[in-house]
Amino acid sequence: MNRTLKLNQVDDQFIKQIEQNSGQKLNNCYQCGKCTAGCPIAHSTEFPPHKIMRMLQLGIKEPVLASATIWLCLSCVTCTARCPKEVDLAHIMDSLRELAIKEGVTQARKQPIKLFEKLFLDAIKQHGKLYEMGTLARFNLLTLQPVKDLELLWPLLKKGKLKFTPESINDLEKLAQIFKSSQS
Amino acid sequence: MKIGVFICHCGNNISAAVGVELVARHALRLPGVVCAHTIHHACSEPGQLLIQKCIREKGLNRVVIGACSPRVHEATFQRVLVQAGLNPYLLELANLREQCSWVHEDREAATRKAIDLIDMAVGKVARLQPLLSSKVDVNKRTLVIGGGIAGIQAALDVADSGHEVVLVERTPTIGGNMARMDKVFPTLDCSACILTPKMVELATHPNITLHTYSEVEQVSGFVGNFKVQIRKKARLVDMEKCTGCGACTLKCPIKAPAEFNLGLDKRGAVYIPFPQAVPHIPVIDKSICTYVLKKKCGLCQKICPTDAIAFEQQDEVLEEEFGAIIVATGYELMDWTVYGEYGHGKYKDVITSLQYERILSASGPTGGHIRRPSDGKEPEVIAIIACVGSRDAAHGRPYCSSVCCMYSAKYAMLTREHLPNSRVYIFYMDIRAYSKMYEEFVQRAQEKYGANYVRGRVSKVFERNGRLVLQGADTLLGQPVELEADLVVLAVGITGTASTIALAKKLNISHDEYGFLTESHPKLRPVESSTPGIFIAGACQSPKDIPLTVAQASSAASKVLGLISHDKLETSPLVAEVNIRRCVGCFRCLDVCPFSAIEEQVLRDGSKVARVNPALCQGCGLCSAICPPAAIALSGFTDDQLISQMEGLCSQNPV
Ligand SMILES: Cc1cc2nc3c(=O)[nH]c(=O)nc-3n(C[C@H](O)[C@H](O)[C@H](O)COP(=O)(O)OP(=O)(O)OC[C@H]3O[C@@H](n4cnc5c(N)ncnc54)[C@H](O)[C@@H]3O)c2cc1C
Ligand code: SF4
Ligand code: SF4
Ligand code: SF4
Numbered sequence: 001m002n003r004t005l006k007l008n009q010v011d012d013q014f015i016k017q018i019e020q021n022s023g024q025k026l027n028n029c030y031q032c033g034k035c036t037a038g039c040p041i042a043h044s045t046e047f048p049p050h051k052i053m054r055m056l057q058l059g060i061k062e063p064v065l066a067s068a069t070i071w072l073c074l075s076c077v078t079c080t081a082r083c084p085k086e087v088d089l090a091h092i093m094d095s096l097r098e099l100a101i102k103e104g105v106t107q108a109r110k111q112p113i114k115l116f117e118k119l120f121l122d123a124i125k126q127h128g129k130l131y132e133m134g135t136l137a138r139f140n141l142l143t144l145q146p147v148k149d150l151e152l153l154w155p156l157l158k159k160g161k162l163k164f165t166p167e168s169i170n171d172l173e174k175l176a177q178i179f180k181s182s183q184s
Numbered sequence: 185m186k187i188g189v190f191i192c193h194c195g196n197n198i199s200a201a202v203g204v205e206l207v208a209r210h211a212l213r214l215p216g217v218v219c220a221h222t223i224h225h226a227c228s229e230p231g232q233l234l235i236q237k238c239i240r241e242k243g244l245n246r247v248v249i250g251a252c253s254p255r256v257h258e259a260t261f262q263r264v265l266v267q268a269g270l271n272p273y274l275l276e277l278a279n280l281r282e283q284c285s286w287v288h289e290d291r292e293a294a295t296r297k298a299i300d301l302i303d304m305a306v307g308k309v310a311r312l313q314p315l316l317s318s319k320v321d322v323n324k325r326t327l328v329i330g331g332g333i334a335g336i337q338a339a340l341d342v343a344d345s346g347h348e349v350v351l352v353e354r355t356p357t358i359g360g361n362m363a364r365m366d367k368v369f370p371t372l373d374c375s376a377c378i379l380t381p382k383m384v385e386l387a388t389h390p391n392i393t394l395h396t397y398s399e400v401e402q403v404s405g406f407v408g409n410f411k412v413q414i415r416k417k418a419r420l421v422d423m424e425k426c427t428g429c430g431a432c433t434l435k436c437p438i439k440a441p442a443e444f445n446l447g448l449d450k451r452g453a454v455y456i457p458f459p460q461a462v463p464h465i466p467v468i469d470k471s472i473c474t475y476v477l478k479k480k481c482g483l484c485q486k487i488c489p490t491d492a493i494a495f496e497q498q499d500e501v502l503e504e505e506f507g508a509i510i511v512a513t514g515y516e517l518m519d520w521t522v523y524g525e526y527g528h529g530k531y532k533d534v535i536t537s538l539q540y541e542r543i544l545s546a547s548g549p550t551g552g553h554i555r556r557p558s559d560g561k562e563p564e565v566i567a568i569i570a571c572v573g574s575r576d577a578a579h580g581r582p583y584c585s586s587v588c589c590m591y592s593a594k595y596a597m598l599t600r601e602h603l604p605n606s607r608v609y610i611f612y613m614d615i616r617a618y619s620k621m622y623e624e625f626v627q628r629a630q631e632k633y634g635a636n637y638v639r640g641r642v643s644k645v646f647e648r649n650g651r652l653v654l655q656g657a658d659t660l661l662g663q664p665v666e667l668e669a670d671l672v673v674l675a676v677g678i679t680g681t682a683s684t685i686a687l688a689k690k691l692n693i694s695h696d697e698y699g700f701l702t703e704s705h706p707k708l709r710p711v712e713s714s715t716p717g718i719f720i721a722g723a724c725q726s727p728k729d730i731p732l733t734v735a736q737a738s739s740a741a742s743k744v745l746g747l748i749s750h751d752k753l754e755t756s757p758l759v760a761e762v763n764i765r766r767c768v769g770c771f772r773c774l775d776v777c778p779f780s781a782i783e784e785q786v787l788r789d790g791s792k793v794a795r796v797n798p799a800l801c802q803g804c805g806l807c808s809a810i811c812p813p814a815a816i817a818l819s820g821f822t823d824d825q826l827i828s829q830m831e832g833l834c835s836q837n838p839v
Contacts, residue, residue, distance in 0.1 A: 005658065007609065007638070007667040008565065027630050031639075031660050054660045057636075 011059035018056055021095035028085045029053045035079035035089050041072040049079050049089055056092070065105040070096040071113035112143055125179055128169030133162055185216040185310055188244040189302065190235055192226035192251035194281055201285035203295040207250065210299050214306045214832075218242050226251045232264045239268035246309040250278040250302055255705065271314035273757065273820060278305040300833055307832020311825040315757035320799050322408040323507035324348065324748045329400055329687065332360020333730060334722025334737040335512035336382050341741035342510075343391035347748060350504060351386065352414055353396045354683065355443075357461035358383050360514050361723075364444065366544040366552070368730060369594045370621040376460055376547070383462040397467055401501065403509075403690050404780060406800050407717025408753045410506045418497040420468035420476070421454075425492035428464040430456060432484035432493065438472050442549075446539045448557060449549035454484045454493075459547050468493075508717050508744040509691065511701060512737065513684045515723040517676040518573035518581065525644045526572070526674065532558040533652060534645060534672045537591060544598050554602045556671045563606065563670030566599055567654050568592045569642050570612040574677030581698065585677035585727045589616045592675050593626045596635035609636045609667055611656050619731065638665060645672055678727035692778065693718050701725050711740040715802075719743050758820040759801035760808055766815035767793040773807035773816060782807060 019026060035049040042048040047055065047067045055064050064070070070093055079089040119138050123131045140148050156162040169175065189211040193199040204222045211220040219242050223231045226249055238244055247270070249261055254277045262272035278301040288294035324347055328339045331353030343349045351358070362368070363383075365375035387394055395416055402413040436452030444457040451457075453473040456466045474481045475495060485493040517536055521529040533556045535543075546552035556563050570592050574585040589612065596608040615637070617626045629635040640657035647653070651668045658665045680699020688695045693713040694702040701720045704712035711719050721740040722733040747753075762773075764785075769792045774782040781800035784792050794816070796807070808816040817823065 004664040004666050005661070007636075007665050025631060027634060027636075030627070030630070051661070054658070058658070058661065 005058065005060070007058070011061050014061045015056065015059045017099065018092065018095055021098065022088065022092045024088055024092055026053070026057045029057065029083075029087050030085060032084060034082050034084060035087075038078045038082050040076060040078070041069070041074060045069040045072055049073075049093075052096075053087070053089065053092075062105070064096060065100040065103060068113070069093075070100060071117075073097075112139075115139065115142060123166075125175070126168075127166050128172055128175045129167060131166035133164055134166060185246065186218045186242060186244050187214075187216045187246040187248060187306060187309060188235070188238050188242060189214075189217055189220040189248045189306065190226055190231075190238075190250065191220070191222045191280070191298075191302070192231070192249065193222060193224045194252060194285075195225065198251070198280050198285040198298075201288055201291055201294040202280060202298045203291065204250075204298075206295055207280075207298045207302055211248075211302050211306065214303065216246070216310055217306060218244065227257050227260050232260075235261075235264050236268040239265070239270060245270070245274065246312065247275050248278060248302065248305045248309050249275065250280040250298065250305070252281040253277075253279050253283070256708070271316075273315040274309070274312050276305040276309040276312065278302050303832040303835065304829045305832070307835070308825050308829035311822075311828045312820070315819055317754040317757045318798065319752040320408055320755055322748055322750050322753050323410075323505050325350065325504070325506045326508045326510065326744050326748065327352065327400075327410070327412055327504070327506040328510045328512060330354075330360070330512035330514055330722070330724065331358030331386075331394075331396070332512060332514045332722060332733075333362045333379065333382075334514065334724070334733045335360070335510070336379075336386050337734050337737035338510045338512060338721050338741045338744075339386055339392055340382065340389065341738050342744055343389050345745055346391065347745070348391050348393075349389075350393045350395065350414075350506070352398050352400055353394070354399050354513075355457070356397045356419070356465075356467040357457045357463070358386065358394070358396060359458075359460075359462065361538070362730060363458065363460070364446075364538060364545070365541045366546070366548070367594065367598060369590045370619070370625045372594070372597065380460045380462075383460070387462045394463070395502075396463060400687060400690060403692075405505075406779070406802075407715075407747070408507045409799065410509060410717065412504050412506060412509075414502045414504060416500040416502065418470075418499050419465070420470070420473075420493065420495055420497050421466050422492045422494045422497070423463065423465055425490045426465045426488075427490055427492075428456070428466075429489065430466065431487050431489065433466055435483050435487050437481065437483065438474060440469065440472050445542045445549050446536065448539055448542055468495075507748050508719065510719045510721055510737075510740050510744060511684075511687065511691065511693070511713070511724060512720070512722045512740075513681065513687060513724045515678045515727065516681045518679045520572050520674055520676045522579060523572065526569070526642075526672075527645055531645070531647060531652060531672075532556075533563075533670065534674065536674050536676045537588065537595075538676075540595060540673045544595075544602070552602075554599065554606075554671075561670070562603060564603075565607050565609070565667065565669045566595075566671045566673065567642075567652075567667055567669040568595055568608065568610045568673045568675060569645075569654075570610060570675045571641065572674040572676045573679075575613065581677060581679070583698070583727075584616060586616065587727060587729050588675035588677065589614075590622060590625065590729065593617070593629035593635065595673060596629040597633045600633045600635075607636065608634075609638055609654075609669070611638050611640060611642045611654070613639070613641060619729070638667075640665075678723065680724065684724050691715065691718055693720075711736055711743055717747065755799055756803060757798075758803040758818070759798045760796045760803070760805070760816050760818045762794045762796055763815045763817065764793045766813050767811075768813055768815070769793050770812060772810050772812065776806045776810050778802075778804065778806070 033050045036042045039049050045068050047069050073093045077090040119135050123135045140146050191204045191208045208220040208222045219238055225231050265272045265275050280298050284298050326342050326349045328335045328351045339349045339351045362379050368375045398416045401415045405411045432454045433452050436454045438453035439450040441447040442449050442451040454466050454468045470476045527534050542548040543550050592610050599608050617623045638658050640659045642654045642656040644655040652672050654667045656665050685699050693715045701724050703710045713720050719740040721737040773794050779800050779802050781797045783795045785795035805818045808818045
């Protein structure tokens with residue numbers, strides 16, 4: 001990203017695609033930085049939200065799709081709620097994740113995040129709610145770090161925040177329907 | 185002698201650095217002082233009432249006020265004295281704010297200095313004498329110099345109120361820079377549609393005499409009574425006979441770059457600057473006309489159906505008298521060719537903003553089609569570089585030109601309207617859109633017209649494969665950027681002009697180092713110049729847009745109307761006076777007086793002595809300082825008054 005950026009080679013297609021998918025106009029952003037100021041994950045990423053916006057305005061595609069930001073984003077929607085120009089940045093983050101998956105942009109750093117999201121959804125699919133113990137155990141095994149966060153186990157058990165067995169909702173049938181329709 | 189001393193806190197402007205109570209207590213011990221008070225705001229109503237109460241109850245006959253600069257409130261406090269029945273010249277102001285509290289941080293030292301200033305004021309006030317002002321007639325005619333939108337507006341406002349106005353414009357037509365514009369922010373209305381009707385109204389107004397192609401040559405006199413020489417340059421066209429048909433301009437074989445179109449195309453030696461020019465009468469450029477130079481050609485004369493070409497015409501010098509003068513001589517673009525990094529002017533497709541105005545204009549050299557100068561092609565990528573020349577201390581211009589951010593956004597809109605498939609990039613440092621509807625205007629350029637704003641100055645423009653390459657940075661992205669463009673428009677900053685500086689010298693008004701005229705007070709007297717009776721309006725005072733220019737012009741007009749609504753004017757009695765018994769007739773004073781107020785007077789014995797014309801004298805005191813036998817005294821600043829002031833300082837009164 002420290003090469004000189006050729007403004008003539010702007011990826012119009014990419015800009016259009018993101019604008020269409022998110023329903024947002026990228027030029028509406030005037031780079032005030034309020035999204036970044038309120039974003040809980042901004043400090044832990046190379047490209048905080050306002051910079052993602054600037055890169056999008058300039059049609060910079062690969063680095064955005066490959067960035068950790070779009071996967072670290074918690075969808076807390078703080079950015080959207082506070083943006084003075086009514087840019088729905090959380091929606092844009094959604095569109096970016098979608099596009100990254102569609103284009104198969106994979107990068108070492110974002111692998112575990114993607115895996116976590118998959119395991120999370122697997123659990124929801126199966127039980128209709130999160131099964132923390134199982135999801136975390138699978139995540140730790142698959143990422144070859146079996147003792148990760150082990151020190152939290154006892155305090156959480158003591159407070160009743162973790163259960164050994166999964167709980168399910170009643171109407172799993174309906175849930176299956178929702179998953180099916182969302183994938184079509 | 186009963187002196188009252190009043191020390192002002194000025195909110196805490198003074199009291200923050202000066203121990204005002206201590207100063208007041210000290211004053212009470214000075215000779216002749218019968219009362220001393222501190223006041224929160226001496227200029228406010230309670231402050232004024234307190235001073236008047238003391239004058240009446242304590243029978244004060246001299247007043248010292250330790251407050252702000254006399255420039256701010258001397259007149260206010262003089263009125264206070266008058267209302268309490270005292271002569272206004274029995275007042276002495278000690279400037280405890282600008283000359284003390286504002287410039288010192290050490291409280292103890294500042295307080296000591298304030299005490300010194302009060303000692304001096306009390307010393308001087310004891311010697312002051314009542315003075316009476318005299319009255320002079322006020323001429324009701326107004327001279328407006330400069331026929332841009334500022335001059336036009338001011339002239340119409342004064343003339344509409346029934347007073348006579350003379351407008352002097354240097355070029356062959358009125359209209360100024362606004363006439364060059366296609367559409368104007370923030371409403372994007374067509375400039376000609378709002379300007380040309382005013383130009384015509386001015387030319388046909390029964391109370392206005394218009395002298396175009398004319399200049400002010402010499403000015404003398406004073407407020408209410410100015411004498412002005414106006415040089416009407418020979419147009420070599422008889423304005424009475426000419427019908428403005430323009431036949432001559434079509435046939436003239438000589439060509440020169442057209443000033444009005446900023447060199448984008450050519451005009452003849454006989455030309456009308458632009459189709460809506462007022463007056464719509466050609467002028468012959470004597471520097472290139474071959475008939476004028478070598479008596480060859482004369483085609484225009486042969487062609488003119490009304491025999492209006494008048495090669496024999498000579499300059500004419502008019503002597504006129506006015507009560508007030510409004511200066512509205514406008515601005516120019518800075519010389520941007522000093523920037524080698526933008527090509528010094530060697531690339532044809534690097535143009536100035538004013539040139540772009542002409543390219544956008546339907547009556548411009550390209551008929552309103554955006555074509556670049558080099559090959560007449562429609563540009564696809566247009567780059568605008570903001571702040572060229574402005575905010576650049578390294579090139580001696582630290583100030584903001586205030587309109588370029590707005591017209592850059594305007595260009596983005598107009599360009600995309602003309603060429604919907606073009607791309608417009610604006611390289612900027614900050615976007616300054618401070619006025620009504622301005623921020624919305626800039627937002628619209630981005631949101632609706634897709635203007636691409638890149639935050640960062642361009643460091644270099646150069647040619648590569650027939651395109652212009654801009655090297656810049658996107659500071660929001662934190663990365664260098666590069667753009668290939670077909671046309672580069674430089675938003676060149678605004679400067680005062682050499683012509684305004686020359687005029688300022690004739691008028692004896694002050695200007696700054698950039699050629700902008702200086703107002704008498706930046707907040708409270710924004711349209712008054714440093715010389716009474718001369719007012720300033722428009723971009724000659726500082727860079728400004730049309731709405732502000734018009735507001736200032738109307739404001740100057742209202743000041744003029746206020747002035748000429750009087751039949752007589754009180755003159756200041758603070759003038760110099762010659763003691764003819766002491767004067768030896770050396771006339772050193774005559775040489776130094778900047779206002780030509782000193783005259784020769786022949787006495788009955790035939791000897792010559794100096795005399796001061798009190799109407800012209802501005803009370804500067806140069807004559808009294810230079811006079812070898814000390815024959816000239818300046819009222820209010822006589823030798824004994826100044827010596828008494830110094831004695832006050834040196835008397836080491838107990839603190
Ligand atoms: C590129 C550009 C675009 C702009 N676009 C806009 C816009 O869209 N909207 C907006 O609001 N503002 C705009 N402005 C600002 C606008 O041009 C000024 O506000 C306005 O022209 C100022 O008017 P003026 O009468 O003070 O000065 P001028 O228009 O400069 O007129 C001064 C007049 O005085 C004459 N003169 C000069 N010296 C003498 C002399 N010694 N004796 C006699 N006559 C003399 C000149 O010949 C001229 O006719 C723009 C400015 C620039 C540079
Ligand atoms: S808060 Fe909105 S306008 Fe401000 S930088 Fe973020 S997206 Fe842009
Ligand atoms: S929604 Fe995402 S980008 Fe927006 S504030 Fe929350 S975490 Fe940050
Ligand atoms: S108005 Fe804008 S472009 Fe012009 S000098 Fe000021 S900041 Fe620069």
